Amino acid sequence: MNNFLLLPIIIPFFFGMILLFGQKSLRFQRGGAMIGLIISFACAVALLFKVKNDGVQTVTFGGWPEPFGITMVSDMVSALLVTTTLLLAIFIVWYGFNSIGTAREHFYYYPAIMMILTGVNGAFTTGDIFNLFVFFEVLLMASYVLIVLGGTKKQLAGSIKYILINVISSALFVISVAYLYSVVGTLNMADIALKIAEVNQPGIITTIAVLFLLVFGLKAAIFPLYFWLPTSYAAAPPPVLALFGALLTKVGVYAIMRTYTLFFIHDLSYTHELLLWLSVLTIIAGCIGALAYFDIKQIIIYNIVIAVGVILFGVAQMNEDGLTGAMFYLIHDMIIKAALFMLIGIIVYKTGTTDLRKMGGLMRSSPVLGWFYLIAAFGLAGIPPLSGFVGKLLIAKGGFEAGNLGTSIFILASSLLVLLSVIRIFIYAFWGEEQPTKPILSKKQTTQLFIPTAIVIIISIAYGVGAEWLTPFMNDAGKTLADPSIYIDAVFKGE
Amino acid sequence: MEIIMAFVIGLLFTAAVYLMLSRSLLRIIIGTGLLSHGAHLLILTMGGLDGKAPPVLTDGVTDFADPLPQALILTAIVISFGVTAFFLVLAYRSYQELDTDDISAMKGGSEDDE
Numbered sequence: 001m002n003n004f005l006l007l008p009i010i011i012p013f014f015f016g017m018i019l020l021f022g023q024k025s026l027r028f029q030r031g032g033a034m035i036g037l038i039i040s041f042a043c044a045v046a047l048l049f050k051v052k053n054d055g056v057q058t059v060t061f062g063g064w065p066e067p068f069g070i071t072m073v074s075d076m077v078s079a080l081l082v083t084t085t086l087l088l089a090i091f092i093v094w095y096g097f098n099s100i101g102t103a104r105e106h107f108y109y110y111p112a113i114m115m116i117l118t119g120v121n122g123a124f125t126t127g128d129i130f131n132l133f134v135f136f137e138v139l140l141m142a143s144y145v146l147i148v149l150g151g152t153k154k155q156l157a158g159s160i161k162y163i164l165i166n167v168i169s170s171a172l173f174v175i176s177v178a179y180l181y182s183v184v185g186t187l188n189m190a191d192i193a194l195k196i197a198e199v200n201q202p203g204i205i206t207t208i209a210v211l212f213l214l215v216f217g218l219k220a221a222i223f224p225l226y227f228w229l230p231t232s233y234a235a236a237p238p239p240v241l242a243l244f245g246a247l248l249t250k251v252g253v254y255a256i257m258r259t260y261t262l263f264f265i266h267d268l269s270y271t272h273e274l275l276l277w278l279s280v281l282t283i284i285a286g287c288i289g290a291l292a293y294f295d296i297k298q299i300i301i302y303n304i305v306i307a308v309g310v311i312l313f314g315v316a317q318m319n320e321d322g323l324t325g326a327m328f329y330l331i332h333d334m335i336i337k338a339a340l341f342m343l344i345g346i347i348v349y350k351t352g353t354t355d356l357r358k359m360g361g362l363m364r365s366s367p368v369l370g371w372f373y374l375i376a377a378f379g380l381a382g383i384p385p386l387s388g389f390v391g392k393l394l395i396a397k398g399g400f401e402a403g404n405l406g407t408s409i410f411i412l413a414s415s416l417l418v419l420l421s422v423i424r425i426f427i428y429a430f431w432g433e434e435q436p437t438k439p440i441l442s443k444k445q446t447t448q449l450f451i452p453t454a455i456v457i458i459i460s461i462a463y464g465v466g467a468e469w470l471t472p473f474m475n476d477a478g479k480t481l482a483d484p485s486i487y488i489d490a491v492f493k494g495e
Numbered sequence: 496m497e498i499i500m501a502f503v504i505g506l507l508f509t510a511a512v513y514l515m516l517s518r519s520l521l522r523i524i525i526g527t528g529l530l531s532h533g534a535h536l537l538i539l540t541m542g543g544l545d546g547k548a549p550p551v552l553t554d555g556v557t558d559f560a561d562p563l564p565q566a567l568i569l570t571a572i573v574i575s576f577g578v579t580a581f582f583l584v585l586a587y588r589s590y591q592e593l594d595t596d597d598i599s600a601m602k603g604g605s606e607d608d609e
Binding site: 130133134137140141144148151153156157159160163164167168170171174175177178179181182187 | 515520523527530531533534535537538540541542543563564567570571574575577578581582585586588589592593598601
């Protein structure tokens with residue numbers, strides 16, 4: 001079936017529509033969301049193996065010839081990201097059952113989650129630059145709903161900033177697409193890549209490349225454009241925060257990866273050098289933020305910024321090792337960020353505060369939580385058998401091959417600061433004297449929250465230990481990114 | 496013609512940036528409106544303003560305006576309508592809850608987590 005690659009986009013959309021009905025029936029809402037996610041995850045896994053066996057899958061809507069219709073392209077990069085997205089969504093929705101509160105569940109929480117997944121999967125799969133804009137808007141609209149749903153004062157104040165920054169970046173996206181269209185006269189991504197190769201990189205293409213970096217950098221929170229992220233993400237309740245932290249900035253990172261490996265590859269000394277230095281500055285800024293706060297939400301939020309920097313550093317190398325490493329690290333980071341936000345959500349629900357200085361001695365009351373947190377923290381920092389290791393190793397190897405010695409060593413050294421920032425949570429919250437707590441949820445409810453969290457952490461351990469098994473998939477992804485002709489040939493296969 | 500359009504669009508962007516840097520939330524939303532007007536006019540201009548006939552198939556007409564940018568603008572307009580409507584209601588809600596429309600005074604209570 002040629003349309004198979006559309007299923008991970010259409011099924012969440014379909015279930016999102018269905019869930020708009022039966023608003024007050026919790027069983028229908030929860031069951032519908034879970035069934036929809038599991039079916040679409042199964043389709044995504046089948047798609048992953050299909051891409052592995054048969055190469056890049058493409059479909060052009062309406063049977064139009066290639067550059068004229070909207071093409072959807074599922075290569076290894078997008079198939080891996082779609083699969084990870086749906087896998088994490090299952091556990092984050094499960095986590096929400098006991099923590100989001102029935103008031104939110106009654107007001108279209110699950111339809112909004114389904115729409116956000118439609119947007120994210122669509123953005124990962126599309127092969128048309130304007131269609132990418134539309135899918136960005138689909139996921140952003142759903143994320144506005146999720147961030148403000150509940151309507152507490154903090155959420156209202158945080159979401160105004162979030163919406164404003166995204167309205168501006170969407171307008172910039174439209175402007176950049178308009179400029180690109182006036183230069184190359186096409187919107188199909190494969191066709192754009194061909195046309196840009198033909199016009200031989202005049203200055204205007206470099207300008208457009210920087211504009212696109214500005215647009216996607218605003219979505220992905222890279223160095224001078226990350227200031228909106230901490231305040232607005234801190235406003236969201238933990239399950240929503242886990243969803244945002246795992247998925248939303250990664251869509252921006254993916255868009256930078258795609259445009260900077262497919263379109264703008266003819267003036268590497270300017271565009272990719274810029275990307276390299278911005279990613280280094282992003283890591284520095286993230287490290288400062290992660291060490292400066294005593295608020296556990298802020299510490300993990302600044303760790304998102306650090307990870308974005310590390311992934312883009314891998315992209316900036318433009319060799320196969322760097323790009324494969326970036327893919328490894330991207331998937332690792334989606335899993336581990338979901339796990340960490342779920343964990344600190346449990347800590348907040350248990351202690352009733354986000355301030356580290358008011359916590360302590362949790363190891364005595366909940367030792368299992370403590371050990372799982374420690375494993376997740378080590379995984380984030382990239383300690384060998386765990387998940388962050390292979391990605392960072394390959395990124396550093398790619399950096400050494402490209403001759404960026406100093407910055408590669410800096411990337412490795414930044415892991416120490418990441419480790420310090422998350423171990424600080426462990427030391428303050430789990431060691432020391434027990435502090436008085438005012439739990440938000442009952443003990444039974446927090447135990448139920450722990451099950452999906454533990455499974456995500458076990459997945460991240462398996463991702464690290466089973467890296468060998470995943471390597472063929474990641475190598476395929478790295479190859480497609482490093483050699484744009486694979487992507488272009490797949491789209492224009494008819495000619 | 497394109498030059499004049501470029502200046503007009505530049506003026507719209509200037510006004511939008513000026514309004515969005517102000518403190519009142521309503522002025523900021525007016526700024527986003529102007530920003531999206533500018534962006535939509537920019538797509539139209541960048542598609543070229545030279546076609547004579549509207550893009551509707553008619554016998555004997557060959558010089559059509561480029562239909563693609565018009566479709567893109569139509570899409571972008573409804574999206575920005577949706578976002579602006581949401582944003583306006585959000586501004587109304589936050590005026591009710593936070594009792595201010597001064598963006599720099601908007602700081603939610605830090606302890607109303609649940």
